[in-house]
Amino acid sequence: MVAAPVSLESLCINSIRMLAVDAVNKSKSGHPGLPMGCAPMGYTLWDKFLRHNPKNPKWFNRDRFVLSAGHGCMLLYALLHLTGYDSVTIDDIKQFRQWGARTPGHPETFETAGVEVTAGPLGAGISNAVGLAIAEAHLAAKFNKADAKIVDHFTYVIMGDGCNQEGVASEACSLAGHLKLGKLIALYDDNHITIDGRTDVSFTEDVLKRYESYGWHVQHVQEGNTDVDAIAKAIESAKAISDKPSIIKVTTTIGFGSPNKSDTAGVHGAPLGEEEAELTRKSLDWPYEPFEIPNEVYQQYQKAIVRGESLEKEWNQLLDNYRKKYSNEAEEFERMLRGELPSDWDKDLPSYTPKDNGLATRKHSQICLGAIGPNLPELIGGSADLTHSNYTDIKGESGSFQPETPEKRYLHFGVREHAMAAILNGIAYHNSGLIPYGGTFLVFADYMRGSMRLSALSELGVIYVLTHDSIGVGEDGPTHQPIETIPSLRAIPNMLVFRPGDGNETSGSYKLAIENRKRPSSLCLSRQGMPNQANSSSKKVALGGYVIEDCVGTPDLILIGTGSELNLCIEAAQELTNQGKKIRVVSMPCMELFEEQSASYKEEVLPPLVRKRLVVEAALSFGWHKYIGLDGDSVTMNSFGASAPGGTCMEKFGFTVENVINKAKKLLN
């Protein structure tokens, strides 16, 4: 059905188009093409399906909407504005892409209420959406009762050709099919254009067939520029399929309405310009001034406000009843929504003395997960097919999150690191108190770094359990031995990188990782064992670095160590002390937290005048010179590792007490 140009529907759709045209023109920067092509599906979804409350963007049971093709953010800002979100006024739209605006160049959760995920890096949004749908399915299975479905919403996505080309989306959508996430519905904006031109220069696969191979329900809307009914029917059908995620390919024209630029790459990421905007106005029969929206359009879209209030009211009523009938569950549910940790969640975190067996920190990590798991039901996670290497299982629990058992909290991600990270982000974006964690080998953080960066940028408290953290990996060799991975994670702002040096420090790292709900943590954990130290401290991990062994008076030299090399420092210090040197040992399990301490604390630990400092870490020295300065030295890696037993690697690359002592003595002379 082609809508008549003057119909209200048409006005509603063209409002999105023209807001995009005008905002991008005004800012002289942005992407008008997608909003112009996707306006009909945006309108259909938001006006006819999306259950949300514009006046309370954080209402828990809202449908989630993810614009995976984040560059088309004017679509989202237009919809937020038109449906009455306070976060996006017409003035905000006029400030599109300007300093301090709530309408940045890509959607960012931390800037704009109503934005569910930070998008722009392609493939991330759809993969986050899989995480949102997992969160919904898990909480529904956990809390819903036959007479009270307090968790019950859809996750909708608009994605483009770019998202469908990115591997992370392939990984996540394959898993979504396996998990039969029936409440995940993706609309695929099939517009045949990417930045390099027509998609047929590189992308001619049969996308729907691929999704079918994943186990998705697939549909095709042939005329997405105008056929609102077909879009609506397809969404209806998708909603009715409860045991498969759905994708609806909606064939559209990028920049629809622009007589000279539509269906070209030119309209993807550049302003139309004044002249073409005028021609577009004519072509769309749009007599209004820039940023002028007819009242009837607002009236239509803002029915969402009344609907939303009523939906939330209904849900509150449902929750009230639930609270009365299922008070324990309700208490738990509401605690989680408030983001409060259970009291004493950490009471079983173990502590150690040197008498306790030295273990690998990955093993300590497993003990920590076993200790906090039962007290922290919101902990949910798994591994990218390395469960028995990462030790990411929660002791005493069995079974995993599967189509038939969504109440379980162990996630088998398969060999899909990047999707894992994006899904963990999605679970965090759900904002329902769930604490997501995921494991892989540290070296494979590289596979998921795009999404780890987004955890940090979007302030998501995801916990990355990264084992096999050095050449101590041994025989698997340099492809599996991280050398530069720890420094490169430390380089990410707002990411806590922990490398605990024994059991106590592992407990302390977990405590901080769990408590830090606004920043992700990377736990770098050893494959190999190490002794428990006499003066290690779970609590002092919060200081990032602390004096673990000391001398009387001003030290001649400070040894700084982390992880499996902490013990080398301590043993070397003993020997040097025996030889009459004054040695301090600083354990530095988290450089970022140390940086945040007061100047006086930092100077207490690392007195500015003590410049003979030796860092010992089985990784590159990159990033350590902040403490080493120009006068210190390091026992660190200078190259990739090698395949040999871990102990041999350590020795051959110089991680021995003897070498630490030698380097220290060189500094002392």
Place this chain on the structure above:
Amino acid sequence: MVAAPVSLESLCINSIRMLAVDAVNKSKSGHPGLPMGCAPMGYTLWDKFLRHNPKNPKWFNRDRFVLSAGHGCMLLYALLHLTGYDSVTIDDIKQFRQWGARTPGHPETFETAGVEVTAGPLGAGISNAVGLAIAEAHLAAKFNKADAKIVDHFTYVIMGDGCNQEGVASEACSLAGHLKLGKLIALYDDNHITIDGRTDVSFTEDVLKRYESYGWHVQHVQEGNTDVDAIAKAIESAKAISDKPSIIKVTTTIGFGSPNKSDTAGVHGAPLGEEEAELTRKSLDWPYEPFEIPNEVYQQYQKAIVRGESLEKEWNQLLDNYRKKYSNEAEEFERMLRGELPSDWDKDLPSYTPKDNGLATRKHSQICLGAIGPNLPELIGGSADLTHSNYTDIKGESGSFQPETPEKRYLHFGVREHAMAAILNGIAYHNSGLIPYGGTFLVFADYMRGSMRLSALSELGVIYVLTHDSIGVGEDGPTHQPIETIPSLRAIPNMLVFRPGDGNETSGSYKLAIENRKRPSSLCLSRQGMPNQANSSSKKVALGGYVIEDCVGTPDLILIGTGSELNLCIEAAQELTNQGKKIRVVSMPCMELFEEQSASYKEEVLPPLVRKRLVVEAALSFGWHKYIGLDGDSVTMNSFGASAPGGTCMEKFGFTVENVINKAKKLLN
């Protein structure tokens, strides 16, 4: 057809199995499961199809064999050994995974002749293979004549479930289908087991249907443990299909032959142990001692030596004729194979003075590509769908590498960064003189970091063209603004990271990137313009850092800058000089090359006693303290960026001459 246990065929197959069992048992570490399951396809492929010359592993026209499931390397080592490669003796196999051995825990090109790609990180090998097939297709189109097909080989792959779950493989295989790479043949070891157990915990998609959706030819061998004929027939059929890549799903049993461990995750990555090895011997009817191989097995496999000699001889004859008939082409071809650059390839690289218009370094990069492209026919590359942003096209050339035009050298990778990097690696692994480059936004280096690391590890001279290198990106905002990307690339050993400060330095960076055939280069290039400097030097880029502006006598303070911030340093220095300060400015376009200079040169540039040093770079200071020390300072980023015009971002985050002067003065006081 089930082979009788005593047949020669069976002995040949079981030789692989038992070498894997014995080597892994001896080293007490490794992955026996895959070689045991894949032995029949390994045998079939290597004995009946693979055209190679064991006595000259580098013979150019050999078929390439890629073990994408690199953990199963004992399969490859066994085949190399059995077919008579000098690189893998029985003693090497006994040294499996030991220090200094030629049989490391995963296949590494730089350790073992006959290993075509470094594998282990899953998904990488099959994606490299797409690059190998692209290289073959390109060179064939470029050099072959109707009467002389001097470039004519297949690329075979064995991949597992893990490879098929990784997104990078999805990206690469989608592109391979689009490009109709008919000489790429993948055998998919469908064994239903990954580390977490049965694949049905996370991986239930219809893999062949997915490949069909990509445009591949698909086949299924139901009984891969024994049915050599079926495997052979499938490979025959795959070879006959010239306009589609082929995948053959071969259903196998992991650890085939082990009575108690086959078909379990337990045999994936752990030794069988002595007892189970004995039982396996019995079950396979294998009466031989560990590492003992019956003579008839060697005799059979080593027919490859005679075949290989004869194949190479034939090809040499072909090449001789080609040389006579097509002397120009032959000269070019052989020059490329020798890895020699054309003389004067760099003669058109431009140089600049301050009178020349200041441009963005991405624009300078385009000029460089245009200047060297015509003189350097082996340059081949493209962009991950950002051609008109990265400016990666070669001026004056049109058309791209497409199924019908493989002689073209522009590659449209689509929105597939990770596949791009893996394919560039594959082109480099082809070792035929091709110089691969690829572009994306610098921030999206994160998407392909896994493969960039492998470029560095495997000593591949891939050139990464990474534009939009700072908050200067502007309106696209923090998801698109690299902050930590430059430091995190600098953290990769053997990677050259260039951040040129004007036109001359861009020319110098290109010269070095092209010349460095054993290490990859990352060119970090600006979106925005910057002036050409009076004393910038193309040649001095080779020194990594050099004095670009100086004072008389010992400087009071040294400003160190890169890229778009170099000019801030120079302007600030002028102003400070006017105010009577003695200021030196160091341009540092490549930290890695500076590190490689003599101690005396480094001390000349950065005298140890001049400790007032101020680094200016629109990225985190992470990694710079090697020069800043404890007494210097920096004008750098401390957080993610923001969405606003680039100039505004620069100003708001403190990248102004005024701020540089202020910080310098604080140090000077």
